Structure formats: C-alpha cells, structure tokens
Amino acid sequence: GAGVSQTPSNKVTEKGKYVELRCDPISGHTALYWYRQSLGQGPEFLIYFQGTGAADDSGLPNDRFFAVRPEGSVSTLKIQRTERGDSAVYLCASSLGVAHHNEQFFGPGTRLTVL
Amino acid sequence: AQSVTQLDSQVPVFEEAPVELRCNYSSSVSVYLFWYVQYPNQGLQLLLKYLSGSTLVKGINGFEAEFNKSQTSFHLRKPSVHISDTAEYFCAVSQGDYKLSFGAGTTVTVRA
Numbered sequence: 001g002a003g004v005s006q007t008p009s010n011k012v013t014e015k016g017k018y019v020e021l022r023c024d025p026i027s028g029h030t031a032l033y034w035y036r037q038s039l040g041q042g043p044e045f046l047i048y049f050q051g052t053g054a055a056d057d058s059g060l061p062n063d064r065f066f067a068v069r070p071e072g073s074v075s076t077l078k079i080q081r082t083e084r085g086d087s088a089v090y091l092c093a094s095s096l097g098v099a100h101h102n103e104q105f106f107g108p109g110t111r112l113t114v115l
Numbered sequence: 116a117q118s119v120t121q122l123d124s125q126v127p128v129f130e131e132a133p134v135e136l137r138c139n140y141s142s143s144v145s146v147y148l149f150w151y152v153q154y155p156n157q158g159l160q161l162l163l164k165y166l167s168g169s170t171l172v173k174g175i176n177g178f179e180a181e182f183n184k185s186q187t188s189f190h191l192r193k194p195s196v197h198i199s200d201t202a203e204y205f206c207a208v209s210q211g212d213y214k215l216s217f218g219a220g221t222t223v224t225v226r227a
Binding site for chain 1: 151214
C-alpha cells in the first residue's frame, strides 16, 4: 500500500516568507509526527497529533512554527517569517497508535532551503 | 531526558566484510531502542527494535543488534555487507512514549 507522502520534496524560499509543508499519512494511522533533520544531525521531534488535535507540540522551536491536522488525516506544517536557520529536511511519520510498539513510518521528507 | 551517541560518523567497509555500528544512550529509566536506515533519497525505514525480552534482536536484511543494559549500548552488526547496504543508519531511543530521540547518524559506505 501507499506509504507516507510529503509535498513538496524540495522548497526554496526567501528569508521572511511563509511556507507550508504537507504530509499525507498512511491510511488508517491515527498518530502523526513531524520531525526536523538539520544537516549532519539526526531527526528532532517537533509535534505529535493524535487524531485532529496536537497532543504534544513541545518540540516546536518557537511561535513561528505551527501545524494543523483538521480532519485527522493530512497535516500541514506552517512556518511564518522564515529564517535561514529553518533550513533543514522536515520529516513526517505516522503510526497506527501512539504506544511505543507501534512502528513509526517515515515519509521521504521535504528539504527546505531559506535563502 | 535521554540522549543518543553514535560513536562513528562514517564507516567505510569492503563488500562481504562484517560491520558494527556503535550506539550508546543515556537514560535514567527503562528505554526502548531502535535502528533506522535511510537510503539515498528515501525515508527512514525501521531495521529492528528492542522492546523487551531477548537482548539479541534480529532485523531485516541480515542485521542484528544487542542490547546491553549495563553498558547502555545497542550496537548494530551485520556479518557480511553488500553494496546495497550503503546508507545512513540512525540509532533511536524512546522512554515508552511516542518521542524518538535520534543519534546523529552513521554513514556506511560499502566498496567492492
């Protein structure tokens, strides 16, 4: 079946602009996660959704970052007033549930470059 | 809070040779341990995981890892690598919740 998909695969923007990154999870997965992977580092947790609600947004770096999942499926990560330091690969993952034994399936990521 | 250290950033290895990727973690509570692989231009894929039980865990593609609680390690091994094993490998830890904490990754390059 289809895996987690993310669009766009690459996004180049200018400092100060607004961007939206989209994630389509695996059908039937109730849990959805966003991670950010900076160059030379492992992914870092940003936010987790259970259904439509953001159950834990403790990893969002500041209030320029926001994410929604209005119908409990597709999620959008929104970044306002982008800064060069926001350049990274943004990864989305989904799982059947939130328990630790539920495997998180990752999408290919969106590479964001802020000029 | 937990942290994950992958001791080698790059590991070059010849085809059919064995490989070991080292991972140490720090945590004051019980943890669950994972190894993910990332092939070029692809998403992270789970290789194996330790949740409980036997400390020797077997995963996909001939990989295995051993959980050592006293040394807080979870090293990944493969007895004979192939060219197709060229990828980046990430060790990750969770404390039983949904948050995965990842190491910085180890790039494995397999040469003929």
